[in-house]
Amino acid sequence: QVRLVESGGGLVQPGGSLRLSCAASGFTFSTAFMTWYRQAPGKGRDLVAVISGGGDYTRYADSVKGRFTISRDNAKNTVYLQMNSLKPEDTAVYYCHLAPDYWGQGTQVTVSS
Numbered sequence: 001q002v003r004l005v006e007s008g009g010g011l012v013q014p015g016g017s018l019r020l021s022c023a024a025s026g027f028t029f030s031t032a033f034m035t036w037y038r039q040a041p042g043k044g045r046d047l048v049a050v051i052s053g054g055g056d057y058t059r060y061a062d063s064v065k066g067r068f069t070i071s072r073d074n075a076k077n078t079v080y081l082q083m084n085s086l087k088p089e090d091t092a093v094y095y096c097h098l099a100p101d102y103w104g105q106g107t108q109v110t111v112s113s
Helices: none
Strands: 003-007 010-012 018-025 034-039 045-051 058-060 068-073 078-083 092-098 107-111
Touching: 003 092, 018 034, 018 092, 018 107, 034 068, 034 078, 045 068, 045 078, 058 068
Parallel strands: 010 107
Antiparallel strands: 003 018, 018 078, 034 045, 034 092, 045 058, 068 078, 092 107
């Protein structure tokens, strides 16, 4: 069965960096679009970044463009989210997603001084 396991979250100061990972199994990873979402306290779940199976197509939310980078390693069945210049408003639970409706358990990112 499909399994998505996120890791790499934590507490970081404003301006800092984190790299999230999502280890995937149970499907053909190399052909699957993968997406990162986030959900801030009291808000809905928002798309952060998408990457195609081959990694040649990516798309970002306007709020993270130029600061976050999505990438993947198909040999390791893992998708990454490199987050730089973090802001307090980036605080959220970050989720890995596979269409149509597969989600990981999420990893908490807190940006605070």
